[in-house]
Amino acid sequence: MKLKRNIAISENGFLFNPETGDSFLLNPIAREIVNFLKEGNDVADVKQLLFDRYEVDLVTLEKNLEDFLEMLQHNELLDR
Amino acid sequence: MSFFLKENNSIPNQMEKLEYERPIINKVNAGMPDKFGMSTRVPVMSHIEEVAIKDIMDQYGSPLYVISEPCIRNTYRQAQKAFASRYPRVQFAWSYKTNYLNAVCKIFHSEGAWAEVVSGFEYSKAVENGISGDQIIFNGPEKSKADLERAINDGAMVHLDSLDEFYFLGELAQNLNKKAKVALRINLDAGIYPQWDRFGFNLENGEAWHVLTRVMLHDYMELLGLHTHMGTYITAVSAYAIAAKKMADLAIRLFRKFNHSVKYLDLGGGFASKNTLKGAYLPGSDTCPSFDDYAEALTSALLASELPPERLPLLILECGRALVDDAGFILGRVLANKRLVDGRRATVIDVGVNMLFTSFWYEHDVLPTRLKSEQTENTTIYGPLCMNIDVIREAVQFPLLQRGDAVVIPRIGAYNMTQWMQFIKLRPPVLLIDEDRKVHLIRKQETYEQFNAMETIPEHLKT
Numbered sequence: 001m002k003l004k005r006n007i008a009i010s011e012n013g014f015l016f017n018p019e020t021g022d023s024f025l026l027n028p029i030a031r032e033i034v035n036f037l038k039e040g041n042d043v044a045d046v047k048q049l050l051f052d053r054y055e056v057d058l059v060t061l062e063k064n065l066e067d068f069l070e071m072l073q074h075n076e077l078l079d080r
Numbered sequence: 081m082s083f084f085l086k087e088n089n090s091i092p093n094q095m096e097k098l099e100y101e102r103p104i105i106n107k108v109n110a111g112m113p114d115k116f117g118m119s120t121r122v123p124v125m126s127h128i129e130e131v132a133i134k135d136i137m138d139q140y141g142s143p144l145y146v147i148s149e150p151c152i153r154n155t156y157r158q159a160q161k162a163f164a165s166r167y168p169r170v171q172f173a174w175s176y177k178t179n180y181l182n183a184v185c186k187i188f189h190s191e192g193a194w195a196e197v198v199s200g201f202e203y204s205k206a207v208e209n210g211i212s213g214d215q216i217i218f219n220g221p222e223k224s225k226a227d228l229e230r231a232i233n234d235g236a237m238v239h240l241d242s243l244d245e246f247y248f249l250g251e252l253a254q255n256l257n258k259k260a261k262v263a264l265r266i267n268l269d270a271g272i273y274p275q276w277d278r279f280g281f282n283l284e285n286g287e288a289w290h291v292l293t294r295v296m297l298h299d300y301m302e303l304l305g306l307h308t309h310m311g312t313y314i315t316a317v318s319a320y321a322i323a324a325k326k327m328a329d330l331a332i333r334l335f336r337k338f339n340h341s342v343k344y345l346d347l348g349g350g351f352a353s354k355n356t357l358k359g360a361y362l363p364g365s366d367t368c369p370s371f372d373d374y375a376e377a378l379t380s381a382l383l384a385s386e387l388p389p390e391r392l393p394l395l396i397l398e399c400g401r402a403l404v405d406d407a408g409f410i411l412g413r414v415l416a417n418k419r420l421v422d423g424r425r426a427t428v429i430d431v432g433v434n435m436l437f438t439s440f441w442y443e444h445d446v447l448p449t450r451l452k453s454e455q456t457e458n459t460t461i462y463g464p465l466c467m468n469i470d471v472i473r474e475a476v477q478f479p480l481l482q483r484g485d486a487v488v489i490p491r492i493g494a495y496n497m498t499q500w501m502q503f504i505k506l507r508p509p510v511l512l513i514d515e516d517r518k519v520h521l522i523r524k525q526e527t528y529e530q531f532n533a534m535e536t537i538p539e540h541l542k543t
Contacts, residue, residue, distance in 0.1 A: 015105070026105050026106075027101065027104050029101060029102070033103055055099055060482060061100075064103060067102070068103040071419070072105065075105065
């Protein structure tokens, strides 16, 4: 699962898709996930990184991460 | 690999982990600016009358209703003061159908309210709550033979709704050889749309005057008052001024013809609560008139009328919604978070329209009891019922709650504990927080056994 190449994201979570002209706002953890994906981490890595870093149980993290990735897909920010 | 991983590696133990909230992505949609600068922050409600919601839910579960006694008393006193400081003779009658839990009714009665009932069932409740017949106003289109006979014997105020009822009551009173104490329910045009013309007799077309004349000439009826109730959630205070003037004029006309002074004018209720109606641009808390606004319009019209100062009738008010809505709360929990096909967030809570009937016409606030961040998502909030109609909010900026997190819905004291449905689920318990912040269970959770005990199975289906 890869983020589209030309997606731009700022330090405060403002994301821009130059292909469609759409802009998005992300909360801090969502910004981290997008950055992880930009760096080439796969989903399993991202999950582990977040699990190590945040006070969360694995089930909650898994369902929230899955939902977030679906939203990236829904907003056409992922390469198919 | 990344600076995050390095950061992660530097974490010495589990205790220093960061607080978690779920990731969200919100599309930026350029829309019309909000010229009123409404706050987009979601308020947090962690306590009701200084009692922690968490403690209440730990003890009584979820969902449940909570009623604040201090709030009822404060609201009642504000209303009473608003009218009594402007007009010498004021009497409130608690509208039973708005909330007829006995504890709630008794609070209103202890503040001095009479009872306004619309069925034999409510009448019985009022009597059990210690209200004597001469302080019961008996409204409504349906009053059975037994109901009316009881009302005649008790000296209750029967508000006539139709000509059929006039004949029926007259016959019963004659049989009992007693005079029924009556008032006439009158519908009138005060500029309110829709005009409620289904209750009582119309003023403008002469019907009310015609029936009043017949009541005055009846051997077994004594006319005590005139009553009107224009509608519900009326935000135009000017309508009350128009109605008050029309009622005063009618009372004067009655005096001129029959030399009879009515004892009271009952202007009904219909005052708005601070809830926001669906489709309203501004919140109800900003647009709802105060008790002083209503009182000023209504009493000014009465005092400016030709009613003689030495024979001013008692002004009766039957407010329900405006007196109790703020005092009620529903506590519930998040059952699930979902995604709809169009990408919208959907949150399912354990509070459905079966226990929040007013969600059909109000945009109820659904508030978190604690917040980790200010982040929100556009969310549809559904109830737990397997029915498509079970929608609490169509679209609301809602914080990132997880399964099990508590929510509170304030301003639900009016009608929800009477129009609640035993539909799919049983009715939850109701708690009361008293003035000393003590929590009382005032209605138990309904049980399967109680509900099933109402049914019988025919012999041929028993095997």
